[in-house]
Amino acid sequence: MKVILPVAGKGTRLRPHTHTKAKSLVNVAGKTVLAHIIERLQTVDVEEYIFITDDNGQQISDFMAQKFPDLKCSYYVQHDRLGPAHAVALGAPSVQAGDDLLVVFNDTIFVTDLAQIKGLCSDADGLIYSKEVEDYQRFGVNVLDGDMIVDMVEKPDTPISRLAQVGLYYLKDGAGFIEAIEATIAAGETVKGEYYLPSVFMRMIENGFKFKAPEIDAWLDCGKPETLLETNRFLLAGRHHVHGDVQESVLIEPVHVEEGAVIRNSIIGPNVSIAAGSEIENSVISDSIINTDNIVKCLILDHSLLGDSVSLIGSPRRMNIGDHSHIVMDQ
Template identity: 65%
Template sequence: MKIMLPVAGKGTRLRPHTHTKAKSLVHVAGKTVLEHIISRLTSLNATEFIFITDENGTQISEFMERKFPDLPCRYIIQKEQQGPAHAVSLAEEHIEPGEGLLIVFNDTIFEADLSRMEQLCADCDGLIYSKEVDDYRRFGVNVIRDGFIADMVEKPDKPVSKLAQVGLYYLKDGAGFMRYLGETIRAMEMVKGEFYLPAVFMRMIKGGCRFRAPEIDAWLDCGKPETLLETNSYLLLGRHHVHGSATDSVLIEPVHIEKGAQVIGCILGPNVSVAAGSVIEASIVRNSIINSESRVKNMIIQDSILGEAVHLISSARRMNIGDHSLIEMQGK
């Protein structure tokens, strides 16, 4: 089996954090999004990891060589941004007939037992992992009949299904899937000028292929700042780790302080992660991500993401306030 990770794309919803780095290298709960994803895949013993990158591909390859030097990796550049299905198609020549293919998109950290893929796929051609959601109108959903996917609807107005596609796909015959993908591209089946995978899967279903839609345990979106903070909170739950130094400080669990980070005279937490090289001094920080080499002093911050090498420094206020006064300093 091979594992493909399309990591191209500008990550516009995460700007300004993606102005200078690939979106999969944004930090959450002490690791990059990519590290969280790869660590969930290493036990599958894939013969190769195929990364579809953009011009930031060197960042991805350097990260993988540093963090996962023993994994066999291949890097393919998507020079024209024509959608996720086009990105996947670029690896066609590297997928052998009968070889399984797992496609993992990098906006999502998942919790799922992938060791059961072949078992779940015993009577079908592939798996399109899903998660039941309340607001089905925001997602592409799978419509199930007799245990198999009968239709796919993008952002339905009516509740035809609440099983949202999560960006995790397993194909029993990767080369066969690539043939259908090529047909879809040649037929120019596009949405707003881009190629998407649901069109490929529907072509396969009409051709007699069968897909199941197993539910994952958790779907952790990392595609925009507010969901990145929610994912940070989820991943920190039960993981109160202080690898750096925390002196004269109160830590409200969970907090993750990396080795090389310093916290001095602060109140941190809950749900705060501080990366290596950062110094937080005389501050109150809640529900926030502080990236590496940053400095925060005399601040009260919450629901915030600080990029690398950010300096956020204030000073104590001097006030002369009379009786019966009410002073409110709103943060928003």
């Protein structure tokens, strides 16, 4: 199996964290988004990881060489922002006849058993993984007849389907899929100047290909600060890993403290991940992600996301307050 991972894109919804790093290298629950995805792909036999990058490609290749040095990787740059289908098509030189193909977009960490692919796809040509959602109006959805997809609707006004496409696709015939993308591009089938995969899949369905829409167990969005924190809470649930130096502090499970982090006289948790090199002192932190080499002193943080090498220092208050007082400090 070959895997295509489109990791281009500026990640504007995650700014300022993506001003200096690729969006797939943002941390959540102690690992980068990309590391979470690669680890989930270890359950299948992957021959080659094909990355579609932008000008942050060197960051991706350096990360893979450091964290996953034994994996075979190739890299292609998307110079023109012509959409996700165009990005996937750039991996064509690495996809040969007979290759099956998995396409994984990196805004989402998925929870599903990829080892079931062969069984799920025994009577189909591919899988377009889905998740039933309430706010179907926000997504492209799969419309089924039995267990086969017969239509795809982008952001429907009525609940014709609640099965949202999650950005995870399996194709038995990888080369045939690339050819279908190239035919779609040649036909100029764009939406606001960009090429999208639903047009490709509908072209294939009209030509007799059959696709199923299996539901994944969890769909963890990492595309915005608020959803990144939600994903952090989900991934930390049931995990309590403390490898750093914790001094005279209270940890409220679950938290993830990496080796090399130092915590003094603080209350940490729940749902906090703190990366190596960070120092936390005289602070209270909950529901937050603290990345590498931060200094946090004398602060109360909740639902916060700190990038790398941040220095955030407050000051303790001294008070002399009499009985029956009512004091509200918003700042």
